[in-house]
Amino acid sequence: MRAGTEGRDLGSRRRGGALARFACAVMLALPLTLSLGPAAGAQEERIIVSSSITTFGEPAKYPDGFPHLDYVDPDAPKGGEISIAAEGTFDSLNPYSTLKGTPGMLSTIMYERILTGTADDPTGAYCLLCSTMEYPESQDWVIFNLRPEARFSDGTPVTAHDIVFSHKLLLEQGTPSYASYVSKIIPEVEALDDHRVKFTFAKGIPRKDLITQAGSTPAWSKAWYEKTGARLDESRLETSPGSGPYMLDSFDVGKRIVYRRNPDYWGKDLPIMKGQANFDSIRVEYFADSNSAFIGFTAGEYTFRAENSSANWATGYDFPAVQKGWVKREEPPNGNVPPATGFVFNLRRPFLQNRDLRLALGLMYNFTYTNNTLQYGLFKQRNSFWQGSELEAKGLPEGRELELLQSVADLIDPAILTEPAFMPHESGERQLDRRNLKRAIALMEKAGYTLDDAGVLRDANGNRLRVEFLETRPSFDRIIAPYIENLKQLGVDAVYTRVDPAQYQARTQSFDYDIIYDGYNVGLEEGIGLSQRFGSADRNDVFNPAGFGMEAVDRLIDVVVDAKTYEEMAAGVRAIDRIMRWEYFMVPTWYLGNYWVGYYDMYGHPQTLPPYSLGQYDFWWHDAVRAERLRQLGALN
Structure with a gap:
């Protein structure tokens, strides 16, 4: 796992890591229980139905029916652009091939998983592509009830058949360690109908985290892969449609990638998505190395920098844009365990x-x-x-x-x-x-x-x-x-x-x-x-x-x-x-127990940031008035 920078977290450089383990642990929210008898006279099995799950059974931070996450502004404005830097180059937009090609930064942003985490609950996983999950107390299996409204960016529905296909694709063409491990713990995945997918777990293995592991399965379009013949383990610049709020807009190999918000994103009104995915576009500018990337920031070639150099942070932020008040510096706390x-x-x-x-x-x-x-x-x-x-x-x-x-x-x-x-x-x-x-x-x-x-x-x-x-x-x-x-x-x-x-x-x-x-x-x-x-x-x-x-x-x-x-x-x-x-x-x-952030004064964020994420792509937003002022002053290149 590549240490991405001198002062910040690891994670973005080692590709495919999220496929091998879910970023957040699991949690259980105020479950509804049903009794389903397998046969007349047989002992009834208690079935739990919930929209979230925890590792050790404690109640979830967010119960069923919550209006929005505590740390977001549900009325945050939509629009504008956030631009960031990447170092080196890229020759692929397939982030799931670990041996072929160098993937573009943020190239996983287009794809969603069945379950998702939050930035203030380190133990929790919540339904995203699903509305509920159901499983027995033994946790021998889980059924995810997918949302019928979930759609890929090409307008086609996300179905249980896509989830089964994605699971099998990972076993066939994903990292060998992932395939070896998951094939042993999840011997069977089946689509019960178009919107119900069942994961059955192997006998004789611990049940902890298995539902979350199943819920970390991404949604890829079966129809697209079958039509194009694309592989998960290849380097390619063509991207499959994703169900996430962003989609690929344009790219110039080795120089720039632009992602744009899908105006028809299916999940924009979900409580877990309110106040999130606020930018119309996310632009990634590529630079040869860290020095040229920092120079690009001082010149306004991009507008948001998560600083990774102590030398820059201690001595470099005295350039004209800082002196004129165009660039802000912040050190929000980082509650994660340091890598x-x-x-x-x-x-x-x-x-x-x-x-x-x-x-x-x-x-x-x-x-x-x-x-x-x-x-x-x-x-x-x-x-x-x-x-x-x-x-x-x-x-x-x-x-x-x-x-x-x-x-x-x-x-x-x-x-x-x-x-x-x-x-x-x-x-x-x-x-x-x-x-x-x-x-x-x-x-x-x-x-x-x-x-x-x-x-x-x-x-x-x-x-x-x-x-x-x-x-x-x-x-x-x-x-x-x-x-x-x-x-x-x-x-x-x-x-x-x-x-x-x-x-x-x-x-x-x-x-x-x-x-x-x-x-x-x-x-x-x-x-x-x-x-x-x-x-x-x-x-x-x-x-x-x-x-x-x-x-x-x-x-x-x-x-x-x-x-x-x-x-x-x-x-x-x-x-x-x-x-x-x-x-x-x-x-x-x-x-380092905090983040180092420099950005042109054209963004807003919640007054109190959550403990486990900086969230610049998720719950920050673009301030159009302040951005226009900077443009008039000539602050941006």
């Missing part, structure tokens, strides 16, 4: 499978120097994969977490049970911390490397230790260069290779790297998606850049997936966090 980013070791490389060697290499990264000298002191050091949440392991293990760790004690280092949760090393103000250098030399000796007379690390056969850092963003040059210099002081032949985006994509997709700056998306609630990111069976999945896998973690993932309470789930995740931090397959770096 678990850092310098990721590729454990597929045999020499990087030695923990002592990884610890030694990690000791040469100096967070204090990097943050204070290069990042203007704007960040905090990340400790945990689930930083700042109830899922973060702290101190000594105790209670249920300790019991779970003891259950896999024969598979983990005994120190995990008796020592506080592993914390990243501390460094001094100078670039090279000599205390850490000494520690690193000692660890390298344990790993089988010794310093020769020239201060070069060599193994028992006299081979020099060579490590390559692979990167594509120029903005990371200043971050990685001091780390490289420190490693050379250790005696490592450290090399920094910066390649263009196409080369980077090709090399990372084939796992041809030693170290990259990357990471893992994590959430406030975890379930079935853990196995794809951290499970042994998916060591070679694109969502597991380190290639990490351990039997102990596999067993604990099963505990998390099977958890019946939040407390059990949290204890399992804390145990996993503790083990993975000890294994040290990533050098933890920094995190």
Whole structure:
């Protein structure tokens, strides 16, 4: 999962991720229950009918019949444009092919799923394409009752047959890890009629999150795919009709993409969509790199920037448009768990499978120097994969977490049970911390490397230790260069290779790297998606850049997936966090608890933003009066 920027979340760069796991966990809203007898005299089965579902059965934040989401302005004006920047290039508008082509930014925006989440309820999934869902207490199956009014952008109805087709297409042509996993948990999907689709779940597997997994199935037009012969796993510029509020308007390969709001969008009056999808168009302008993208913003070539550079945020926002009051800066809070980013070791490389060697290499990264000298002191050091949440392991293990760790004690280092949760090393103000250098030399000796007379690390056969850092963003040059210099002081032949985006994509997709700056998306609630990111069976999945896998973690993932309470789930995740931090397959770096946003003063947003989304494409809006003023002043290019 590619770390998209220096200061922001991951997610947009790794394609197809939403297909493998739903972004929000599940929730249950004030259900209606029915009794359906399978046969005369047989015990009746309690059937739950609801428009939403939760993981652990607590009531939904939004009950059936809610008027609109709390954080939107239901009367927000429609119209205008929001324009953003993308770096690099694109040669495809199919976002679901993980190995062929580079997809255009926001190319998933046209497609909807059966269920959707909200920006203020991290545990909830609500009906979008469906009006209700029905399932037994056992959750052995679920039926989604699709809205008859749902339409694709070409005017054809969204039917249960389209959902069945989409499910099968994902199994046949989607990512192998998705197909392998979903085919095991969902053996049967059938259209009961045009608007009722039934997912049947496999016997003998935990039921938690299965309904949400089924509800994450997108709606693709069966008729279009059959007519065109298009494939899901190909690079193409032709797009299938989607049911979402936006559709493709125009594009210029490698330069620009414009999406326009569908004036006939079927769902515009749904309570969950009121006050959302307010822009007439979303324009994406492509730039060669981050520097040229920032220059484009200062010149008014695009109007909204989610800043990703501490240097820009600290020193760059003094250009004329800011001085004249044309551009606003904001730092709204971000309530999500920070992505678990850092310098990721590729454990597929045999020499990087030695923990002592990884610890030694990690000791040469100096967070204090990097943050204070290069990042203007704007960040905090990340400790945990689930930083700042109830899922973060702290101190000594105790209670249920300790019991779970003891259950896999024969598979983990005994120190995990008796020592506080592993914390990243501390460094001094100078670039090279000599205390850490000494520690690193000692660890390298344990790993089988010794310093020769020239201060070069060599193994028992006299081979020099060579490590390559692979990167594509120029903005990371200043971050990685001091780390490289420190490693050379250790005696490592450290090399920094910066390649263009196409080369980077090709090399990372084939796992041809030693170290990259990357990471893992994590959430406030975890379930079935853990196995794809951290499970042994998916060591070679694109969502597991380190290639990490351990039997102990596999067993604990099963505990998390099977958890019946939040407390059990949290204890399992804390145990996993503790083990993975000890294994040290990533050098933890920094995190930011808020967004950095710069935009031309032509947009409005709700006074209080929700905790789990910035929502600039969803519930912000265009202020026509302020936009016209900027045009008259010559602020926009």
